[in-house]
Amino acid sequence: MFDLFFGGGTQKSRNHKSKNVIHQLTVSLDELYNGSLRKLAFQKNVICPKCAGKGGKMISKCHNCRGTGIKVNIMQVGLGLVQQIQSVCVVWVKAKKSKLKDRCKGCSGRKVVRERTILEIHVDKGMVDGQKIVLTGKGDEEPGLQPGDVIIVLVEKEHCVFRRNGGDLSCKLELELCEALCGGRRTIKTLDGRVLVVRWEGVVKVGM
Helix, strand or coil: CEEEECCCEEECCCCCECCEEEEEEEECHHHHHHCEEEEEEEEEEEECCCCCCCCECCCCCCCCCCCCCEEEEEEEEECCEEEEEEEECHHHHHHHHHHHHCECCCCCCCCEEEEEEEEEEEECCCCCCCCEEEECCCCCCECCEECCCEEEEEEECCCCCEEEECCEEEECCCCCHHHHHHEEEEEEECCCCCEEEEEEECCCCCCC
16 A cells, blocks of 8 residues: 655754654554555655765865955055955856856755655554654755654554454444344454454343
8 A cells, every 4th residue: 555745744853864754644443453564655855866965066165265255455555554455256256156057957956856765664563543653764865964764653544343442442233122132143353354253141231
């Protein structure tokens, strides 16, 4: 069974990691009881393979202004007197324009691209509504950071027969009047495929 989600919610992580992605996954009571394998089609950010996350052609730091964009000239105007003149660094301006032209065509300078991937979600036997499954490092990538996690939150879908009460399962049976007064016999198929035979005798009170 496939589910499709594009980002869902996000959760801030520590500074050394990219943001986590949170997704709610609806599962049946049968899946929680027996376990199941689900697959998710997931769109996420990955480091651009064309520029390796640089965003474009690397340009060395301007030696004329040390990357500040401002060139400082010191001029002597008299005996023991100097004057400091600031001006825009022409070399830096040209380098900046060149950098814009050299942006990576694969990511348009964003350093990351969107990629579709398939995630396998193992729903183990006995898991409960609201339980979280953490897929470490399967989230968005970002240059200089560790990939974020994908956090799956299980949401139990209502079952047509059974209700879960902690570690127990319960169900309701509607009886004919003669069954409620004289007794009877019913069969119930459990979530794991077993067939249970339920017998009762005499008068049955409502809610027993």
